[in-house]
Amino acid sequence: MNPTPPPRVKVKKPITSQVFRLLVLLVTLPYHRFFLYNTLRPTEIIERFAPHGTEDGSPQREKICDLLKNWRARKKGELEFISIAVCIYSGFHFRELHADLMPNLKGVAVTAIVTATLSWGTIEACHWIGIFFFYASLITSIIGMLLAAQQTTLLTLLGEFPEDWREVKTKFIEGYIHQLLTEDKFKKHHDPEGNHVHRDGDGCYRLRGWRVSWQMIFVWQIPMMAVGYSFLFYIIGLTVLIITPLIKEPWGDNSKVSGFGELLAGQPARLLTRRSLDCGGLPCDIWIIVGNIHLLLTLGISQRIARQR
Numbered sequence: 128m129n130p131t132p133p134p135r136v137k138v139k140k141p142i143t144s145q146v147f148r149l150l151v152l153l154v155t156l157p158y159h160r161f162f163l164y165n166t167l168r169p170t171e172i173i174e175r176f177a178p179h180g181t182e183d184g185s186p187q188r189e190k191i192c193d194l195l196k197n198w199r200a201r202k203k204g205e206l207e208f209i210s211i212a213v214c215i216y217s218g219f220h221f222r223e224l225h226a227d228l229m230p231n232l233k234g235v236a237v238t239a240i241v242t243a244t245l246s247w248g249t250i251e252a253c254h255w256i257g258i259f260f261f262y263a264s265l266i267t268s269i270i271g272m273l274l275a276a277q278q279t280t281l282l283t284l285l286g287e288f289p290e291d292w293r294e295v296k297t298k299f300i301e302g303y304i305h306q307l308l309t310e311d312k313f314k315k316h317h318d319p320e321g322n323h324v325h326r327d328g329d330g331c332y333r334l335r336g337w338r339v340s341w342q343m344i345f346v347w348q349i350p351m352m353a354v355g356y357s358f359l360f361y362i363i364g365l366t367v368l369i370i371t372p373l374i375k376e377p378w379g380d381n382s383k384v385s386g387f388g389e390l391l392a393g394q395p396a397r398l399l400t401r402r403s404l405d406c407g408g409l410p411c412d413i414w415i416i417v418g419n420i421h422l423l424l425t426l427g428i429s430q431r432i433a434r435q436r
Contacts, residue, residue, distance in 0.1 A: 158348075161348075165201050165202055166347050170308070173191065174337055177337040178337060181301065188292065191300065203282055206276075253367065253368045257366075260360045267357040286299065305343075309338060309340040
């Protein structure tokens with residue numbers, strides 16, 4: 128009979144663990160769903176099955192192969208999304224320079240979002256904070272693209288999983304396991320007789336202890352982190368650019384355009400914020416941040432309009 132991982136027992140986590148989880152949530156807020164469903168949760172599930180799935184003859188060998196195969200596919204899809212998004216985001220000239228590396232982008236009409244913004248005539252009057260966020264957005268997006276390319280190469284070098292899980296070698300599985308977990312020498316997995324060998328009806332296999340490697344978790348989420356913060360920086364910079372006339376100029380046509388433009392832009396942001404809360408149950412989208420920013424700006428603009436009356 129195949130052993131199954133023991134059921135999880137709800138144990139009150141120490142305060143340090145709770146603080147750490149809160150910090151992880153705050154840091155990953157602009158891209159939390161990508162981080163949760165493509166990196167963290169798959170790793171935690173793999174950790175549960177790894178002791179009974181890595182060695183030859185272990186009963187969970189098929190399960191661990193399916194989990195690693197699914198993680199590889201989802202992670203590769205995420206990295207491809209990053210590469211395409213950054214190419215579109217960074218502009219036409221970047222696409223032309225790397226057209227040989229991204230053949231699937233040929234013939235696509237790409238708008239240079241960041242570079243076009245920096246070429247606007249109004250950028251000269253923008254507050255320096257807005258220009259700073261534009262450049263920060265461009266730099267972080269390029270960093271995310273380069274790291275995504277490196278990780279895609281690593282997944283290619285590790286190789287694809289065979290269709291038949293019986294053909295998968297232990298060394299091949301360990302190559303993927305070590306990308307997410309680290310072997311815990313102090314984590315005991317003994318049988319009732321006190322050995323490191325587990326015996327069942329079909330044979331025996333060596334039990335091994337594994338735990339989540341937060342260093343590797345951080346490494347695998349860096350590309351999405353860079354791109355997530357890149358879009359956030361751009362939205363902040365664009366917001367500063369829009370409201371600059373409200374700060375520097377007297378009340379006039381430019382101020383009215385800025386004020387009402389910001390009010391209109393805040394509506395879809397707040398709508399997406401509500402959808403994020405309805406679907407996810409936690410404030411884990413970039414639109415939560417954007418919605419709050421626009422809400423504060425809306426209150427400030429409303430007060431200024433009231434004073435002008």
